[in-house]
Amino acid sequence: MISIPLQQGSNAERSRHRNRQAVLGQVHLAGTIGRAEIARTLALTTQTVSNIIAELSDDGMLIEKGRLSVGRGQPAIQYALNPTGGYALGVEVRPDAVFAALLDLTGQAVTKERVALTGTAPEIVLDQVTAVYARALDQVPMARGRMLGAGIVMPGPFGLTGIAGMGTDLTGWQEVDATALFSKAMDLPIVLSNDANAAAMAERITGTAQEMRSYAYLYFGTGLGLGLIHDGQLVQGAYGNAGEIGHIPVPGPHAKLEDVVSRLSVQRHLMNAGLDVHDIDALDRLFAQKNAALMAWLDTACDALGHAVAIVENLFDPQTVVLGGAMPNAILKHFVAHTPLPDLSVSNRPHAPHPRLILGASGRMTATLGAAALILNRALTAPLSHVH
Amino acid sequence: MISIPLQQGSNAERSRHRNRQAVLGQVHLAGTIGRAEIARTLALTTQTVSNIIAELSDDGMLIEKGRLSVGRGQPAIQYALNPTGGYALGVEVRPDAVFAALLDLTGQAVTKERVALTGTAPEIVLDQVTAVYARALDQVPMARGRMLGAGIVMPGPFGLTGIAGMGTDLTGWQEVDATALFSKAMDLPIVLSNDANAAAMAERITGTAQEMRSYAYLYFGTGLGLGLIHDGQLVQGAYGNAGEIGHIPVPGPHAKLEDVVSRLSVQRHLMNAGLDVHDIDALDRLFAQKNAALMAWLDTACDALGHAVAIVENLFDPQTVVLGGAMPNAILKHFVAHTPLPDLSVSNRPHAPHPRLILGASGRMTATLGAAALILNRALTAPLSHVH
DNA sequence: GGATTAACTCAATTGAATTGAATTATCAAT
DNA sequence: ATTGATAATTCAATTCAATTGAGTTAATCC
Incomplete structure (x- = not known):
């Protein structure tokens, strides 16, 4: 049950599937909404929307x-997503x-768990993941039979690449078709991705970009990742490894961006200052204490982050x-406030409809x-379809 | 007649339109192909494909x-695009x-013209463009009534941005809705883009990437541009200014990438060596003479280009x-042969299905x-649709 | 030469949309 | 308070474009 992009024709069945998706999407976007309004935005008749609803x-x-x-006219019956109407499991393997x-259909987390790995x-990994899935279903019996699928986050990159074997890969998984494996073990549709892409989505x-269809997400993980959303969908690249922004060269003594901006980087920097910080x-x-070593690192990191933002803005125009x-x-708030935004950027608009850099979700579970x-x-x- | 991305539902009419597009796309891709094969790749019935064909x-x-x-079975009737079945006008405003x-439907140029601007x-500009369009229709009367639209290339970026007013913009066009203007003047559907995006498409x-759906195109123009194709469509960014790779900072004494890699850059470099080269x-x-100044510039440019390739590969995984x-x-061939490809890249695969850097179309008309x-x-x- | 395979065609059916007419509930004007 | 306008909703009939199933045609295999 993997997701394959495919040049495919359309028929009645696939049209209906698409229209169901689109109706749900409009309801999600609006919170509550009536049928006639959905019909107008989707360019369908109210009758069709009525049937689908x-x-x-x-x-x-x-x-x-x-x-x-x-105003005038019969008041519209409002519809909203039914939280218990569908569930999605999120799994991050570290x-x-x-x-x-x-998560329920509205994106609310109904269970959370951490399991140590031996x-x-x-x-x-498979044993623990299936076990944690089983426990989640026990806690929320309603979810049984209503599972939409599971998203799995694993350290990228996937497949054999020039940056494999550099400590980011999960040992034992290089040659494995993870999607097929999880799909079989859990009997669920699986989407496999890296942490940055998942966080972007x-x-x-549920986050700050609900009304946006094109934006970029810079993710602080072990390294630094980039998630790209274009027309409401992830840009994953031809082989699923897009967004490895941590590996691009930067000016200065360090080889690559995530040597300066990442959790590993701050840990290393603090370690040199005699501070062993691991969580x-x-x-x-x-940060609350305004520790000098940390503040020094933040200064360097802000500059490097500004460099990354310059690249992302000029390449994507998000x-x-x-x-x-x-x-x-x-700390994320500090970055948002203090990262120097480059003047030389397509995003440096006089009347920008959105701030160029905004705060996203933070914490371990992101x-x-x-x-x-x-x-x-x-x-x-x-x-989306492009109409003329 | 502009193209607006829109969340839209599907109905019989729009399904048919999509299926016609998809059938034409398969014929284009294959060169010649039979109905049954099209039906298989599009997951439609042969009957449907028969009707559409x-x-x-x-x-x-x-x-x-x-x-x-x-092999066995009745031989399939082969179909190909009819060159005279549709025409597209390409216009580049400098x-x-x-x-x-x-261009005819198969991408062959049937007329070419250059008109000086006062x-x-x-x-x-509008006068000259409508005049050149009229002359093209006179030369190819068959195209009258079969025009699919006009693509217009103008120097970006579009709208007010931080890199506007830096010599790349066309004076007098900053506040103009160019799409509407051309559309009205020529009575054609218009697509507006920059040079790099157009060249990428x-x-x-017609070029070397016909079977690819996700790739990047580095375009030598006055500056350096990037065209991104993802799932067979251009990634233009939220405001149509994606791909301004020339403006990203680079290591070294120069401020930005296109100070080192671009036509302006080589002209400036040669000028310093006492050579006034303008075409x-x-x-x-x-280059044929292996001119020392040019070769020196090429060395620097190759390195910078390698830097650009590293960024593009790691961000897009094309x-x-x-x-x-x-x-x-x-010179393009020289770049392809001598640009140092970074080891630290997701594209550095042991068994890559494609070369990482290939030669595209060159010359004034690209x-x-x-x-x-x-x-x-x-x-x-x-x-494309994502099926599960 | 007969069996098999695959492309193709015709006619009937189906699925899902649209169309058009009728109904209902609210606001606004008299 | 009544009436008209407006907009949401529903019902029934229609239309569009796909699928389905049965047959025909033209090639290869044995």
Whole structure:
């Protein structure tokens, strides 16, 4: 059950599928909305939308939310996503642990769990993931039979590339078809991605970028990742490894960007200052204390981040750049406030509709929640068509 | 008649339109192909494809090319694009001249023209463009009534941005809705883009990237541009200014990439060496003579280009990077052969299916032909759907 | 020469949209 | 308070473009 991009023709069945997706997407975007308005935005007739909504209500995906009177005419019956209408599992596999969360259709987490790993071999990981999935279903029996799929986040890059074997890869997984493996073990549709892509998608489903269709997300993980959303869909590249912004060369004594901007980088820097900091909370405390070593690192990192933003803006011309990831919220806020935004950029507009750099989700679970968002997005976003 | 991306539902009419596009796309891709094979790749029935092909043949878009026997069974009637079935006009507006070309449905140029400009004011440009369009229709009367649209290439960036007013913009056009203007003047669907995007699309329609759906194109223009093709469509960014790779900072004494890699850069460098070189042919002759100043510039440029390739590969993970533009072919070949490809890249694969850097179209008309390709692509490429 | 295979065609059916007419609920004007 | 305008909704009939199933044709294989 993998997702394959395919040049495919259209027929009645596939049209209906697309229209169901589009209707759900409009409801998600609006929060609550009436049929006539959906019909107008999708260029369908109200009758068609009525039929689809009846179907989706039967399936438990939508619920009525009373009537809303706007000016003259009969007030429109409002519809909203039914939270219990569908669930998505998000799983993040790290070298030392598996994080998992079960999200309802509206993107709310209904379970969260962390499981330590004794190794990263596929059998060990698979055992723990299926176990955590089973426990999630036990906690939320309603989700059984309503699972939309599972998003799996693993350290990229995927396949054999020039940056493989550099510590980011999960040992034992280089030659494995992870999608097929998880799909078989859990009997679910699987989407596989890296942390940055997942986090980027989370912003579209529940975060600060819900109304945007084109934006970039800079993700603080072990390294630095980039998630690109274009027309509401991830740009994953021809082989699924797009967004490895941490590996681009930067000016200065360091070889690559994530040597200066990443969790590993700050840990190394603090270690040189005699501080052994290994988790987000400790980092948060240091920041609250305005620790000199940390502040020095932040200065360098802000400059490098400005460089990264310059590249991303000029290459993609996004609506905005979102900053988030496995970092304390206060530090991300500091970055948003203090990163020097380049003048020489297509995004340096006199009357910009959005800030160029905004705050995204932070904390340990960001990528895990994003993994589930990859699945939810599939249910809620129809590919767009270009009309003339 | 502009192209607006829109979340839109599907109905019978729009399905048929999509299927016609997809059938034409398969014929274009294959050169000649039978109905049953098209039906298989598009997941439609042969009956449906038969009906669509009958329609397209009636419209003059397809022609029969005999039967092809492959093993057992009745040999399939082969179909090919009918060159005279549709035409696209490509227009490139430069500060000093307008270039135009009329392409038939297969991407062959049937007319080419250069018109000098006395100024860049919208009225002047519009007059010359409509005149050159009229002359093209006179030369190819068959094209009258069969025009698919016009692609217009103008110096970006579009709208007000941080890199506007830096010599790349066309004076008098900053506040103008160029698409509406051309559309009204010529009564044609218009696609507006920059030179790099257009050239990138040309490779997909007639060039070296016909079978690829995701690649990047580095374009030597006045500056250095980037065209991104993802899933067979241009990635233009939220405001249409994606691909301004020339403006990203580079290591070294220069501020930005196109200070080192571009036509302006080589001209400036040669000027410092006492050589006043202003056109492609002169540059070609210098290269043939292995001129020392030029060779020195090439060394620096190759390094910088390698830096650009590293960024593009790690951010997009494309199938390949195509190098082309308004440069002598021999020099582009030199770049392809001598640009140092970074080891630290997701594209550095042990068994790469494509070379990482390949040669694209070169010469003065590259972007002009590409402008027309933007229109042809619209007729030949259906957006893809993700099936599970 | 008969069996097999595959492309193609014809006619009937189906799925999902649209169309058009009728109904209902609200606002606005008299 | 009544009436008219407006907009959402529903019902029934229609239309569009696909699929389905049965037959025909033209090649290869044995």
